[in-house]
Amino acid sequence: MKCESCGAALSLEVKYCPYCGRENVAAKQHVSDMAYYQGKFEETKKNVYEKTHTYTHNTVKIAIVAILAIVWVVVLILAANAYELKDAISEAKNAANYKEMEAQIWEYIENEEYYALSVYCYENDIRTYDSKFESFGPIIRLANQYQYVYEGLLGLMTPSEYELEYMDNNIGYLADYIEYFYESYNQDWEDMDYDNSYDMSVMQPEMDKMEQQLQVLLRTYAGLTEEEAAQLSEMSTGQRILLLEEGLLNEEE
Numbered sequence: 001m002k003c004e005s006c007g008a009a010l011s012l013e014v015k016y017c018p019y020c021g022r023e024n025v026a027a028k029q030h031v032s033d034m035a036y037y038q039g040k041f042e043e044t045k046k047n048v049y050e051k052t053h054t055y056t057h058n059t060v061k062i063a064i065v066a067i068l069a070i071v072w073v074v075v076l077i078l079a080a081n082a083y084e085l086k087d088a089i090s091e092a093k094n095a096a097n098y099k100e101m102e103a104q105i106w107e108y109i110e111n112e113e114y115y116a117l118s119v120y121c122y123e124n125d126i127r128t129y130d131s132k133f134e135s136f137g138p139i140i141r142l143a144n145q146y147q148y149v150y151e152g153l154l155g156l157m158t159p160s161e162y163e164l165e166y167m168d169n170n171i172g173y174l175a176d177y178i179e180y181f182y183e184s185y186n187q188d189w190e191d192m193d194y195d196n197s198y199d200m201s202v203m204q205p206e207m208d209k210m211e212q213q214l215q216v217l218l219r220t221y222a223g224l225t226e227e228e229a230a231q232l233s234e235m236s237t238g239q240r241i242l243l244l245e246e247g248l249l250n251e252e253e
């Protein structure tokens with residue numbers, strides 16, 4: 001561009017003509033326009049940044065909520081199927097080791113180690129409704145009740161300070177465990193509603209041995225006489241509680 005006064009060549013950045021000293025009007029307007037557009041640019045940039053930041057923030061929040069929702073649904077599904085999954089894994093493991101486990105169960109039964117049998121079945125998730133172990137159903141279930149009686153009696157023999165405060169309740173629990181044992185012992189297993197594969201001609205003699213061992217246990221540690229122990233199955237819960245209280249009191253003396 002040229003100076004309007006002397007015609008000298010000027011650039012837009014020059015505010016005054018270096019030859020005649022006249023103000024460069026075009027340069028002044030250019031500077032003003034640049035300032036205006038620079039301000040518009042900064043304002044637009046700020047708006048874009050704020051909108052983008054808000055959009056990104058909201059998008060991240062939505063994404064996090066969506067992910068958490070999906071995770072929660074997955075957790076609920078897994079929780080709902082956890083028992084079935086665990087059961088399936090246990091059945092597969094037990095099926096693979098069935099021969100070994102069957103031999104171990106029979107060893108406990110033949111050695112009359114009923115407490116150990118119950119613990120073994122619990123630790124290995126041996127379920128009596130599993131077709132492979134169903135034939136042991138009556139004796140394993142009876143062994144489970146035997147375990148409760150054994151542990152209840154053991155707790156009365158060596159009570160903690162806390163258990164001493166609730167001794168009467170613990171005797172009541174032991175009487176209940178004895179009742180559950182005899183309910184299982186007297187169960188008519190062959191008339192159960194579901195199909196079974198157990199042979200009571202094999203199971204019953206072993207269950208009789210367990211019942212006899214239970215009587216020995218109660219005579220030894222609960223102070224019962226042979227006659228009292230033999231009558232336990234016919235007693236009411238209240239009668240068992242009184243008998244156990246008297247027997248245990250005599251044992252302490």
